[in-house]
Amino acid sequence: MQYDFENAPDRSKTDSVKWDVKSSELPMWIADMDFKTAPEIIAAMQQKLTLGAFGYEFPQADYFNAVADWYETEHNHRPQTNWMIFTTGVVPAISSIVRRISHIGDNVLVQEPVYNIFYNSILNNGRHVLSSDLAFDGKSYSINWAELEQKLAEPLTTLMIFCNPHNPVGKVWTSEEVQKIADLCH
Numbered sequence: 001m002q003y004d005f006e007n008a009p010d011r012s013k014t015d016s017v018k019w020d021v022k023s024s025e026l027p028m029w030i031a032d033m034d035f036k037t038a039p040e041i042i043a044a045m046q047q048k049l050t051l052g053a054f055g056y057e058f059p060q061a062d063y064f065n066a067v068a069d070w071y072e073t074e075h076n077h078r079p080q081t082n083w084m085i086f087t088t089g090v091v092p093a094i095s096s097i098v099r100r101i102s103h104i105g106d107n108v109l110v111q112e113p114v115y116n117i118f119y120n121s122i123l124n125n126g127r128h129v130l131s132s133d134l135a136f137d138g139k140s141y142s143i144n145w146a147e148l149e150q151k152l153a154e155p156l157t158t159l160m161i162f163c164n165p166h167n168p169v170g171k172v173w174t175s176e177e178v179q180k181i182a183d184l185c186h
């Protein structure tokens, strides 16, 4: 299958949040894809549209296998499908994890500056935001390890929301950094 990464449909005047801008503006603030959705996905959606009825559905084995296939191809690791739960997005999943893992009044650690919606998942569930701010040297961001360790060790800190790649600093953490964070959390 050939995928078109050259052309982007004109989404101005389509109620697009991203493209609701003046003609001279480039909307570079939102993580919204400009390329067309993959033809296989459009074809599957068209099949549903042709049926014309849109009731409740259960995601089936093919859905979970597709996720496992993706991890295997991209990360050389195949998660078991019985580890997976369907959610309607990253943010609903984070909110559910906040409610499951931590308790009201606990600290949830983040690394500021970070994706603003994390705060909704924490504060709307009655938890506190505790930031171990990323350090900026004028060129790139890094972790203040001593401070992170100290804040993770606070008894009220029961959860960390780790952003990788980091939004907005755009950093992909190295495997050593990810391992170190996992060890500190543990």
Ligand SMILES: Cc1ncc(COP(=O)(O)O)c(C=O)c1O
Pocket (backbone or CB within 6 Å): 030, 031, 088, 089, 090, 091, 092, 115, 163, 167
């Ligand atoms: C770090 C991060 N988490 C979650 C989301 C939301 O993802 P989704 O809308 O696919 O659930 C975004 C969107 O930009 C994001 O940057």
